[in-house]
Amino acid sequence: MRESLVPVVLMSHTAHIRSHRKPRRNGSTLAMRAGVAGGVLSTLAVAGASGSASAADASTTQTLDLSALTADLATQIAQSADATQQAAANYELQAQRDAAAAAAAQQAKTDLADAKAKAAAKKAADEAARKAAAAEAASRSAERTTLSGATSTSTTVSAPASGSVATVVAFLKAQVGDAYVMGGTGPNSWDCSGLVQAAFKQAGVDLPRVSGDQSTAGTPVSLSNLAVGDILYWGSAGSAYHVGVYIGDGQYLDAANPSKGVVIQDLSGYPATGAVRVL
Missing domain, CATH: 1.20.5 (Single alpha-helices involved in coiled-coils or other helix-helix interfaces)
Structure with missing residues (x-):
């Protein structure tokens, strides 16, 4: 039998392996790529600078x-x-x-x-x-x-003051203008019985201290037969509430009250109830 002949192509043992060598690039391609890279870097640089400036401005603004x-x-x-x-x-x-x-x-x-x-x-x-x-x-x-x-x-009779009576009357008149003080016995303030007691003491007569007792200390006399030095009293004999001394001419002297003090008054203005004679 006749064998067919198949042509045999002889291949290198490395023909099926791609070459490990990098293809050669021409100069224009390299130049273009370098330019692009440079532009990108420039852009990044500008952006970085801009970002730095913006950050600085922001920092300044934040500080302000x-x-x-x-x-x-x-x-x-x-x-x-x-x-x-x-x-x-x-x-x-x-x-x-x-x-x-x-x-x-x-x-x-x-x-x-x-x-x-x-x-x-x-x-x-x-x-x-x-x-x-x-x-x-x-x-x-x-x-x-x-x-x-x-x-x-009858008519009130005024007898002239003589002897010890004159002493009593002189003492009384010397006290005119002094103050009236309840319980006063001198020398510058008196009540009615304190003044009469002190006046008669000048003549050597010791009288009781209060008006009621002084109204019965001497011989009772009629108000129609008053004599200078007689003690006048107001109220009932033995319980009189006020005394004074008759000084003649229808007048008497007494320590009247706090508003008047020691004064000379007309008997007709405030008639006495009775009188006694001591001297």
Whole structure:
């Protein structure tokens, strides 16, 4: 049998392996790639510089903003402190005003109570004075009636002062103008019986201290036969409430009351109830 002949192609043993050698690049391609790379690098550089500048600007802006914020905050804190201090001062002032108002109200209440009490006391005193004046007026009226009955048949006689009587009268007249003081026995203030007792002591006569006892210390005499130096009394004998000494010419001298003191008065203005003679 006839064998067919197949042509055999002889290949190198390395023909199926790609060459490990890099293809050769021409100069223009390299140049272009270098240019592109350079542009990218330039762009990155510009971008980096721009970013750095922007970061610097941002940092500066942040620094400026922070300084302004700090100053603003300090101002606000100061204003807040001032406001707090002012509020505290206002509160204290208001508290002081409230306390003063409360004190004034309390004082006004106290003053009003005092005024009412004084008004009530004055009213009571006025009423008592009115009643006393009415009683005194009634007493004087009764005494005038008695004196009128006693003098209707005779005339009051004035005897001249002589001897020890003159001493009594001189002492009494020397005390005119002195003050009246209840319980007073001199030398510058007297009550009625204290003055009469001291006057008669100048003449060596010791009289009792009070009016009631002095009204019975001597010989009773009629009011129509009075003599200088006779002791006059008002009220009942033994319980008289006032005494004086007759000094002649229808007058008598006594320590009258706190408003008059020691004075000389007309007997007709305040007639006595009776009289006694000691000298």
